[in-house]
Amino acid sequence: xxxxxxxxxxxxxxxxxxxxxxxxxxxxxxxxxxxxxxxxxxxxxxxxxxxxxxxxxxxxxxxxxxxxxxxxxxxxxxxxxxxxxxxxxxxxxxxxxxxxxxxxxxxxxxxxxxxxxxxxxxxxxxxxxxxxxxxxxxxxxxxxxxxxxxxxxxxxxxxxxxxxxxxxxxxxxxxxxxxxxxxxxxxxxxxxxxxxxxxxxxxxxxxxxxxxxxxxxxxxxxxxxxxxxxxxxxxxxxxxxxxxxxxxxxxxxxxxxxxxxxxxxxxxxxxxxxxx
Amino acid sequence: xxxxxxxxxxxxxxxxxxxxxxxxxxxxxxxxxxxxxxxxxxxxxxxxxxxxxxxxxxxxxxxxxxxxxxxxxxxxxxxxxxxxxxxxxxxxxxxxxxxxxxxxxxxxxxxxxxxxxxxxxxxxxxxxxxxxxxxxxxxxxxxxxxxxxxxxxxxxxxxxxxxxxxxxxxxxxxxxxxxxxxxxxxxxxxxxxxxxxxxxxxxxxxxxxxxxxxxxxxxxxxxxxxxxxxxxxxxxxxxxxxxxxxxxxxxxxxxxxxxxxxxxxxxxxxxxxxxxxxxxxxxxxxxxxxxxxxxxxxxxxxxxxxxxxxxxxxxxx
Amino acid sequence: xxxxxxxxxxxxxxxxxxxxxxxxxxxxxxxxxxxxxxxxxxxxxxxxxxxxxxxxxxxxxxxxxxxxxxxxxxxxxxxxxxxxxxxxxxxxxxxxxxxxxxxxxxxxxxxxxxxxxxxxxxxxxxxxxxxxxxxxxxxxxxxxxxxxxxxxxxxxxxxxxxxxxxxxxxxxxxxxxxxxxxxxxxxxxxxxxxxxxxxxxxxxxxxxxxxxxxxxxxxxxxxxxxxxxxxxxxxxxxxxxxxxxxxxxxxxxxxxxxxxxxxxxxxxxxxxxxxxxxxxxxxxxxxxxxxxxxxxxxxxxxxxxxxxxxxxxxxxxxxxxxxxxxxxxxxxxxxxxxxxxxxxxxxxxxxxxxxxxxxxxxxxxxxxxxxxxxxxxxxxxxxxxxxxxxxxxxxxxxxxxx
Ligand SMILES: Nc1ncnc2c1ncn2[C@@H]1O[C@H](COP(=O)(O)OP(=O)(O)O)[C@@H](O)[C@H]1O
Ligand SMILES: [Mg+2]
Numbered sequence: 001x002x003x004x005x006x007x008x009x010x011x012x013x014x015x016x017x018x019x020x021x022x023x024x025x026x027x028x029x030x031x032x033x034x035x036x037x038x039x040x041x042x043x044x045x046x047x048x049x050x051x052x053x054x055x056x057x058x059x060x061x062x063x064x065x066x067x068x069x070x071x072x073x074x075x076x077x078x079x080x081x082x083x084x085x086x087x088x089x090x091x092x093x094x095x096x097x098x099x100x101x102x103x104x105x106x107x108x109x110x111x112x113x114x115x116x117x118x119x120x121x122x123x124x125x126x127x128x129x130x131x132x133x134x135x136x137x138x139x140x141x142x143x144x145x146x147x148x149x150x151x152x153x154x155x156x157x158x159x160x161x162x163x164x165x166x167x168x169x170x171x172x173x174x175x176x177x178x179x180x181x182x183x184x185x186x187x188x189x190x191x192x193x194x195x196x197x198x199x200x201x202x203x204x205x206x207x208x209x210x211x212x213x214x215x216x217x218x219x220x221x222x223x224x225x226x227x228x229x230x231x232x233x234x235x236x237x238x239x240x241x242x243x244x245x246x247x248x249x250x251x252x253x254x255x256x257x258x259x260x261x262x263x264x265x266x267x268x269x270x271x272x273x274x275x276x
Numbered sequence: 277x278x279x280x281x282x283x284x285x286x287x288x289x290x291x292x293x294x295x296x297x298x299x300x301x302x303x304x305x306x307x308x309x310x311x312x313x314x315x316x317x318x319x320x321x322x323x324x325x326x327x328x329x330x331x332x333x334x335x336x337x338x339x340x341x342x343x344x345x346x347x348x349x350x351x352x353x354x355x356x357x358x359x360x361x362x363x364x365x366x367x368x369x370x371x372x373x374x375x376x377x378x379x380x381x382x383x384x385x386x387x388x389x390x391x392x393x394x395x396x397x398x399x400x401x402x403x404x405x406x407x408x409x410x411x412x413x414x415x416x417x418x419x420x421x422x423x424x425x426x427x428x429x430x431x432x433x434x435x436x437x438x439x440x441x442x443x444x445x446x447x448x449x450x451x452x453x454x455x456x457x458x459x460x461x462x463x464x465x466x467x468x469x470x471x472x473x474x475x476x477x478x479x480x481x482x483x484x485x486x487x488x489x490x491x492x493x494x495x496x497x498x499x500x501x502x503x504x505x506x507x508x509x510x511x512x513x514x515x516x517x518x519x520x521x522x523x524x525x526x527x528x529x530x531x532x533x534x535x536x537x538x539x540x541x542x543x544x545x546x547x548x549x550x551x552x553x554x555x556x557x558x559x560x561x562x563x564x565x566x567x568x569x570x571x572x573x574x575x576x577x578x579x580x581x582x583x584x585x586x587x588x589x590x591x592x593x
Numbered sequence: 594x595x596x597x598x599x600x601x602x603x604x605x606x607x608x609x610x611x612x613x614x615x616x617x618x619x620x621x622x623x624x625x626x627x628x629x630x631x632x633x634x635x636x637x638x639x640x641x642x643x644x645x646x647x648x649x650x651x652x653x654x655x656x657x658x659x660x661x662x663x664x665x666x667x668x669x670x671x672x673x674x675x676x677x678x679x680x681x682x683x684x685x686x687x688x689x690x691x692x693x694x695x696x697x698x699x700x701x702x703x704x705x706x707x708x709x710x711x712x713x714x715x716x717x718x719x720x721x722x723x724x725x726x727x728x729x730x731x732x733x734x735x736x737x738x739x740x741x742x743x744x745x746x747x748x749x750x751x752x753x754x755x756x757x758x759x760x761x762x763x764x765x766x767x768x769x770x771x772x773x774x775x776x777x778x779x780x781x782x783x784x785x786x787x788x789x790x791x792x793x794x795x796x797x798x799x800x801x802x803x804x805x806x807x808x809x810x811x812x813x814x815x816x817x818x819x820x821x822x823x824x825x826x827x828x829x830x831x832x833x834x835x836x837x838x839x840x841x842x843x844x845x846x847x848x849x850x851x852x853x854x855x856x857x858x859x860x861x862x863x864x865x866x867x868x869x870x871x872x873x874x875x876x877x878x879x880x881x882x883x884x885x886x887x888x889x890x891x892x893x894x895x896x897x898x899x900x901x902x903x904x905x906x907x908x909x910x911x912x913x914x915x916x917x918x919x920x921x922x923x924x925x926x927x928x929x930x931x932x933x934x935x936x937x938x939x940x941x942x943x944x945x946x947x948x949x950x951x952x953x954x955x956x957x958x959x960x961x962x963x964x965x966x967x968x969x970x971x972x973x974x975x976x977x978x979x980x981x982x983x984x985x986x987x988x989x990x991x992x993x994x995x
């Protein structure tokens with residue numbers, strides 16, 4: 001069958017509509033962040049006059065900088081620990097046979113469906129009594145717990161794809177179990193672990209409910225929580241510009257991931273859910 | 277010459293006794309494998325239990341107390357009083373109603389749009405990568421950021437959408453029905469891509485040869501979709517629906533930013549949050565937490581019953 | 594260089610499955626031995642035990658005179674070629690071949706020399722810096738071979754190394770493997786489920802079934818003197834025809850006609866206490882178009898008429914398929930059923946009612962018409978239906994040689 005010009009136009013239009021719908025709200029917030037306070041209420045889609053004033057504004061006080069550091073630190077630490085723990089568990093699920101495997105898979109599924117709000121109240125009280133409230137671990141611990149099911153599902157799907165005969169081949173080539181792992185299996189598992197890390201990072205980066213419930217000051221408050229409580233630079237101006245600028249900054253890592261690792265994110269999201 | 281009966285009879289029981297005998301005493305290798313397996317999953321299991329199972333138990337305990345953070349000294353056991361209070365309050369039922377409406381409508385729209393998007397990504401002649409990259413933007417973006425974008429878009433005199441669709445001065449976010457429509461819009465925009473990706477993975481599992489066979493049999497594109505593609509995708513659709521339904525039921529971020537639950541737009545999660553951090557009532561807040569947990573469990577139960585054998589995790593492939 | 598001895602070696606998996614059941618096998622230094630059998634019979638498990646990838650549950654394994662039951666694979670000085678090749682996808686061809694030598698801390702010049710030599714032998718020189726993903730199936734297979742030969746090990750183990758290649762390449766690589774083994778003179782154990790491969794490659798062939806070795810011998814010996822029904826049916830293509838027979842009045846009454854028996858055989862058959870029913874085995878090439886058999890030779894066989902169903906001309910010879918009408922009694926035995934289950938062999942006519950005969954290309958036999966055929970009775974095998982044992986193996990030896 002040859003593709004007719006009509007078909008091309010049809011698919012082209014559909015593609016364009018999908019792409020435009022996906023990115024217009026993002027462009028809008030970018031545009032707002034470049035509008036100066038005087039024209040921010042002009043309701044036009046593009047700024048009439050471009051300015052960096054809003055970006056300068058949010059870095060003037062330490063509130064946003066702190067939040068940014070908290071966001072990055074908490075998300076990185078939680079992601080790292082979750083990926084390590086999930087890799088161990090996923091290796092066991094994919095490679096070993098032991099009783100309790102089904103239970104682990106069921107439990108992960110259960111937690112993936114868990115309503116976070118149900119945990120907020122008890123966690124709030126537990127963390128207060130443990131003096132964890134409003135510290136980094138206050139968020140890191142629940143992030144790990146909620147990142148784990150995602151990680152275990154995605155990684156065990158990835159691990160199942162590794163041709164384990166390679167491990168045998170390495171043993172025949174004279175490798176010790178440790179060498180077989182570091183020189184042969186680890187390099188093959190790395191892409192899967194990296195993909196999983198991106199997915200878990202996006203989850204931590206995105207969280208709002210835990211962030212506003214388990215923190216109260218710049219000690220541990222992350223950016224999503226901070227912009228939820230932003231006030232304008234003065235009492236009389238709406239914080240629209242500041243919020244938009246902050247929003248654009250925390251969107252940058254996401255855009256980078258999406259642009260460079262599109263294939264991997266799609267593979268990671270779909271492998272765990274469909275083949276799991 | 278029927279010698280196979282004589283031949284098969286003595287061998288079959290022999291192998292069976294072999295097996296039962298073996299099952300009782302595991303070899304050293306198998307035992308070592310068990311131990312390693314348990315050691316490897318232990319840290320993950322401990323963290324997951326510590327952060328979910330234990331707090332839920334604690335929440336049940338709290339929900340049976342009168343516990344107001346402003347008067348912590350007066351905490352005392354009150355039995356099911358908190359539940360009675362919540363269940364007899366119109367706020368709970370209204371929030372549940374709003375949550376169900378948002379869940380139902382947004383998941384329904386997402387399923388249709390997601391399927392269209394999945395077909396688009398699966399079948400489009402060019403630009404597949406571009407479309408995938410573009411739709412990952414809503415998936416990845418921080419919900420709060422997206423919510424602010426929608427809020428400003430619908431803010432009178434600021435937003436391009438009020439300027440475009442309204443008279444520029446109406447404030448849709450202050451009307452219950454319009455605000456809920458906007459909440460659904462924000463939710464659909466953010467999560468349709470996830471749905472689409474799951475459905476696309478399901479589409480990829482439908483063998484291309486079946487499509488060709490149906491084409492040869494004279495099925496139209498629509499018939500092929502309804503008779504071949506959809507039935508074969510059923511497991512993928514159910515998984516996607518389960519994840520999205522439970523996710524939508526927990527809706528919080530979008531409402532918090534768009535309306536903060538004002539004008540009767542609050543979901544059950546917003547209600548729980550308000551009781552904890554505005555009213556500072558741990559007892560009532562915990563009772564709401566447990567009720568939400570029960571709702572989610574009920575929804576999950578019905579989905580998993582619907583799955584039958586197609587439940588995720590049950591197929592070890 | 595070393596010999597490999599399996600002494601009552603047994604494998605029992607943790608789930609209780611008895612995969613390898615007390616097998617004995619001696620592989621002499623420099624010998625090329627093939628393990629062949631239907632899939633699931635325990636070939637790979639046996640090979641993995643020799644390699645050290647699976648623990649040996651019972652029995653003793655000796656390589657070069659030393660007991661190696663408890664040695665790690667790396668201490669056994671053995672190289673292995675896998676069915677999937679198991680090439681490291683993140684390493685180039687050169688790195689793949691050098692990996693074992695690097696782990697053994699071999700000096701770099703030695704590594705380079707060995708890899709280059711092996712690459713030259715295997716015609717891989719121009720591909721040394723490519724990744725396995727960019728190679729064709731045949732090239733990948735050669736890299737897997739190369740990875741084994743650079744190490745200059747005491748023995749090669751190969752687990753179905755050619756079964757992922759297409760038919761033509763498989764035949765070509767078969768010759769290559771054989772040449773390479775002769776040239777290096779390294780002890781080799783080669784696993785395959787393909788009896789053609791087994792027959793053409795090895796010095797000796799061991800036929801396995803259900804975790805047990807059925808017979809070990811040179812290919813010609815297995816073909817001419819199978820010890821039991823299973824080996825008879827497994828070796829040879831198209832497979833041996835089986836049909837029921839009955840001992841009556843000192844003769845073997847069969848569908849083909851009465852087969853006269855010499856005294857020795859008759860005494861032996863009549864002396865059994867398992868009854869008078871037997872299974873008859875005739876290889877397709879033991880048949881001939883009766884009109885093409887010289888008159889003086891006719892007496893050594895029996896002539897019969899059959900309705901020809903299908904004629905397949907192969908050029909050099911002709912396969913004809915026929916069934917006996919009005920006779921619904923067929924042979925059955927656990928071993929025959931297993932042979933039929935074994936993939937792809939069910940349709941060769943070896944176990945059904947259909948008989949296949951291989952005739953000279955000069956035959957005039959037509960599809961759908963009756964023909965007069967001749968069967969050489971000297972090469973008829975007679976099996977005990979209960980034990981599967983070949984009752985005529987000594988006689989067959991005598992006549993085939995005489
Ligand atoms: N890890 C294992 N656990 C239990 N049984 C196994 C395992 N590996 C193989 N088996 C069983 O052992 C038998 C022999 O397998 P294998 O040696 O792979 O056969 P082959 O290579 O001849 O096809 C089969 O019945 C198989 O199911
Ligand atoms: Mg095998």
